[in-house]
Amino acid sequence: MSPQVAGVLQLTALIAALALAYxxxxxxxxxxxxxxxxxxxxxxxxxxxxxxxxxxxxxxAYLRGVLAFSAVSVLFLYLLQRIQGSLPGSLGFxxxxxxxxxxxxxxxxxxxxxxxxxxxxxxxxxxQTGGLAVQNFxxxxxxxxxxxxxxxxxARSRTGELGNFWADLVRGTVRILLPISVIGAxxxxxxxxxxxxxxxxxxxxxxxxxxxxxxxxxxxxxAIKELGTNGGGYFNANSAHPFENPNPLSNLFxxxxxxxxxxxxxxxxxxxxxxxxxxxxxxxxxxxxxIGFTALMMWTEFAHRGPAFExxxxxxxxxxxxxxxxxxxxxxxxxxxxxxxxVNSFHSSYTGFGGGITMLGMQLxxxxxxxxxxxxxxxxxxAVIAVFLAGLMVGRTPEYLGKKIGTRQIKLxxxxxxxxxxxxxxxxxxxxxxxxPADSMTNSGAHGFSEILYAYTSGANNNGSAFAGLNADTQWxxxxxxxAMLLGRFVPMVFVLALAGSLAEQKPVPETAGxxxxxxxxxxxxxxxxxxxxxxxxxFPALALGPLAEGLAS
Numbered sequence: 001m002s003p004q005v006a007g008v009l010q011l012t013a014l015i016a017a018l019a020l021a022y023x024x025x026x027x028x029x030x031x032x033x034x035x036x037x038x039x040x041x042x043x044x045x046x047x048x049x050x051x052x053x054x055x056x057x058x059x060x061a062y063l064r065g066v067l068a069f070s071a072v073s074v075l076f077l078y079l080l081q082r083i084q085g086s087l088p089g090s091l092g093f094x095x096x097x098x099x100x101x102x103x104x105x106x107x108x109x110x111x112x113x114x115x116x117x118x119x120x121x122x123x124x125x126x127x128q129t130g131g132l133a134v135q136n137f138x139x140x141x142x143x144x145x146x147x148x149x150x151x152x153x154x155a156r157s158r159t160g161e162l163g164n165f166w167a168d169l170v171r172g173t174v175r176i177l178l179p180i181s182v183i184g185a186x187x188x189x190x191x192x193x194x195x196x197x198x199x200x201x202x203x204x205x206x207x208x209x210x211x212x213x214x215x216x217x218x219x220x221x222x223a224i225k226e227l228g229t230n231g232g233g234y235f236n237a238n239s240a241h242p243f244e245n246p247n248p249l250s251n252l253f254x255x256x257x258x259x260x261x262x263x264x265x266x267x268x269x270x271x272x273x274x275x276x277x278x279x280x281x282x283x284x285x286x287x288x289x290x291i292g293f294t295a296l297m298m299w300t301e302f303a304h305r306g307p308a309f310e311x312x313x314x315x316x317x318x319x320x321x322x323x324x325x326x327x328x329x330x331x332x333x334x335x336x337x338x339x340x341x342x343v344n345s346f347h348s349s350y351t352g353f354g355g356g357i358t359m360l361g362m363q364l365x366x367x368x369x370x371x372x373x374x375x376x377x378x379x380x381x382x383a384v385i386a387v388f389l390a391g392l393m394v395g396r397t398p399e400y401l402g403k404k405i406g407t408r409q410i411k412l413x414x415x416x417x418x419x420x421x422x423x424x425x426x427x428x429x430x431x432x433x434x435x436x437p438a439d440s441m442t443n444s445g446a447h448g449f450s451e452i453l454y455a456y457t458s459g460a461n462n463n464g465s466a467f468a469g470l471n472a473d474t475q476w477x478x479x480x481x482x483x484a485m486l487l488g489r490f491v492p493m494v495f496v497l498a499l500a501g502s503l504a505e506q507k508p509v510p511e512t513a514g515x516x517x518x519x520x521x522x523x524x525x526x527x528x529x530x531x532x533x534x535x536x537x538x539x540f541p542a543l544a545l546g547p548l549a550e551g552l553a554s
Contacts, residue, residue, distance in 0.1 A: 004326070007329070008326075011330060014252060022267060026265065026266070028176070042174055045170050056164060066165060070142065076131075081096035081127055084096060087124065100473065106482040106483075107482070110489035111371060116472040116478055119235050120213065137224055139228070140229065146377055146497065149162040150380055156504045181220070184257055193244060193246060195218060195219040222239075226340065233342065238344070255330055258335060265376045266282045278401065281521075281524045282524075286368045286369045301328070315350065320344060327344070332358055336357075337366060342465070347454070347465065347466075348451065348468040352447075352552070367379040379527075384409060388410050388413075402508040413499065423488050424457050427480055436474075459482075
């Protein structure tokens with residue numbers, strides 16, 4: 001069997017698995033966020049934090065809950081790293097330096113999981129399990145809560161209430177993320193991923209020296225790392241490490257976990273909005289982009305350019321032989337079209353065009369299918385923009401799900417899509433203009449520029465993957481990427497929740513013969529075109545200086 005055929009079979013199996021899980025999981029999540037029942041463990045949590053889960057919140061109160069909870073999470077994780085040297089189970093590692101502790105705390109709370117450190121050489125068991133793994137659950141639950149609040153904004157009318165943040169946070173964690181993660185961890189252990197609390201031990205002699213590894217609760221963290229589209233690896237090699245991702249079966253399962261909730265949330269949206277067809281339209285737009293990017297990535301990485309690639313069967317540099325071109329390409333697209341950032345290969349070693357595809361996937365806004373929660377609300381923002389553009393074409397007031405898209409709504413949507421490009425391009429320009437940041441680049445020319453552009457693209461879009469080649473463990477990059485991660489995560493949430501509140505206050509508009517049908521393939525195509533045009537106009541000059549220049553020169 002040729003590697004190309006094997007890749008198509010892997011992709012087919014993945015699509016089939018996602019299709020089987022789509023309906024039951026989507027319906028389950030809709031029931032979770034619509035339920036008025038509180039389980040006993042949830043009641044204990046509400047009592048401890050002093051929250052009333054039955055109290056409805058308007059968007060400012062909901063936003064305050066999101067920001068206050070996230071600020072406390074950043075502070076807790078920062079302090080936990082700063083005192084690591086005094087904690088039991090630290091494996092002898094010292095406390096983390098202030099700039100790196102800030103970067104890591106911001107990263108994991110923002111669902112970015114950017115890592116400028118070697119996990120197996122820096123973090124002990126307490127920080128890994130009590131800090132980083134916990135934030136993998138909570139940051140994902142925050143994203144889903146914000147997405148559900150926006151869906152309620154479309155579904156409700158003549159009220160500004162969007163639900164209760166604390167109830168959404170707890171339910172998302174307890175009823176969705178935790179049960180699936182337990183099952184996922186068991187599957188990964190069965191595949192060969194490790195799960196223990198062993199210390200550092202010597203594993204053999206290599207080239208006249210010794211090799212040492214530490215164990216850890218890897219399978220459990222790996223499961224929520226992928227399921228919550230987090231991406232932070234227990235080891236520096238991330239999902240290329242055999243302790244995290246042992247074989248092709250575990251590799252395919254991890255990709256399945258990455259895509260599971262973001263795709264299924266489109267059915268949750270359709271169910272809660274009262275029209276499954278609307279959810280299918282959003283799903284169709286996401287699927288077209290994801291399949292298109294995957295096919296393009298496999299094509300460019302399998303393309304034979306010279307005798308070295310011919311002998312290797314494609315661009316194998318930086319890829320694990322146990323995954324090959326296909327398994328690496330599917331993973332790379334899945335992780336950069338979502339906010340996961342996990343890697344099973346080094347994106348810096350991809351072809352020029354291949355590296356550009358990973359960057360472009362993030363620059364789309366990670367909406368195909370995107371991160372847990374963030375992918376859905378990002379796509380719905382784009383849906384509002386697409387409806388507005390369609391309204392301009394036909395000279396009629398745009399409507400979406402029975403809500404008028406007026407001046408206020410389009411301003412909020414426009415502010416949302418401007419935040420991330422401003423952070424990415426602004427920080428990249430400053431880093432390239434200053435002398436010190438450029439010293440961190442391993443390469444010069446177009447590829448070196450791509451290292452910087454990729455780093456800020458990954459940070460501001462809350463992805464967390466690295467281009468591999470940039471030394472980001474400096475005060476400049478730890479600080480600026482940390483700021484980009486926090487602003488890129490929480491400033492857009494302000495506009496999402498403000499938009500949700502303005503929509504919930506409206507009364508529904510009756511559908512007429514002139515109303516644009518947003519549940520049809522024509523609209524899904526318009527939505528895909530809108531996404532590609534907006535992203536292209538925003539990022540093309542920067543991409544032309546980096547991956548496009550490198551690809552055309554090779």
